[in-house]
Amino acid sequence: MTMHTTGTRQQWLKARIDLLAAEKELTRRSDELAQQRQRLPWVRLDKDYRFDTDTGTATLAHLFRGRSQLLVYHFMFGPDYSAGCPSCAAIADGFNGFAVHLENHDVSLAAVSRAPLAKLQAFKRRMGWTFSWASSFGSDFNTDFSVMFTPEQQSAGIEYNYRKAPASAQVVESKQVQERTRSDGENPVAQVSKQAGTDPATFLRDLPGMSAFALDDGVVYHTYSTYARGLDGLWGAYQWLDRAPLGRNEHGFWWRHHDKYGAEAAKVA
Incomplete structure (x- = not known):
């Protein structure tokens, strides 16, 4: 009953x-x-950011692809990861469907990560994605938009989501995972970093976010950025779960890359 x-x-x-x-x-x-x-006031960007894309080297202005607005998802995929962050991947699973609608409303959508382009392309093929994904490897872009941190910054406490906090606490908050340890001694951060093929400290050098930009008369302006729980509205699955009878009903870290659900059960069987 x-x-x-x-x-x-x-x-x-x-x-x-x-x-x-x-x-x-x-x-x-x-x-x-x-x-x-x-x-919000627009902030002019004069730094010459460079990205590697499927069509070659590009500037930030090139990522607009002929449109006046650009939305960038800061996807957690560091150079030392072997796969993208599974929670970022869950958000990105929705990009294919609505990117075309944004494009026909004068808005381009792109993901940007620090991993080399070849890694991004391989993971993109695995996930079956078609949206634009650029590599910022060797660029200051992730640092300037507060989604990449050095080991020294991690030790001192990072500036993320417009406040100072330890990296691990911010990641747990941003992913809506309760701070708890499993019976095998593995905490949520260790679980998610394992899926990305790296260790927790390396995993936490990159954090999620999104930024918006405008291109006006050849000049790029930064208009908005959000992080952590500010990304909830972009996470399509959560919007559905919030309307389900039991809501998000989370007990520890539960999501996977979409091609990995059932893999653990299959191993046990």
């Missing part, structure tokens, strides 16, 4: 109408926040 509250259709309808009022309030507030984002 279910342990959840049950009731009549009339009781459900009354509670649902009360919830609808709160949902509408949240929607209106979300609209207001979107307008507030758009009123």
Whole structure:
């Protein structure tokens, strides 16, 4: 028997109408926040960032691909990873579907990671992705946009999501994983770094985020960046889970690269 509250259709309808009022309030507030984002001052970028892409070396302006707006997802895939971060991959699984809609609204979408292009291309083929993915290997881009940190910065406490905090705590927060240790002694950060093929310290040198840019009269401007829980709205699966009967219902680290679900069960069998 279910342990959840049950009731009549009339009781459900009354509670649902009360919830609808709160949902509408949240929607209106979300609209207001979107307008507030758009009123942020634009910051001119004069640094000559260089990227490796499928079509050769590119500048940040080239990533716009003829459009006036660019959205960049800072994908956690460091040079020493053997695979992309699984939570970043879960977010990126949605890019193929909506990138074409953005493109037809004068917005280009690109992922950017520090791993060399060959690694990104191989993982992209494995995942079956077609969206634009550029390598910032050897560039200051990730450092300048607060998604890459040196071992020295990790030791001192990093500046991430507009505040100073230890790297490990920020990663756990950004991925919505509770701080707990499994029976085998492996914590969530160790679990996720293992899927990326690296150790926790190396894994934590890269963190997730997204940044927005505008191209106006040949000049690139930085308009917005968000990190950690600010990425929740981009995570399509979470938006569905938030509407499921048990919500996110998370117990430790659970997500995988989409081609790895069931792999652990198969090994046991």
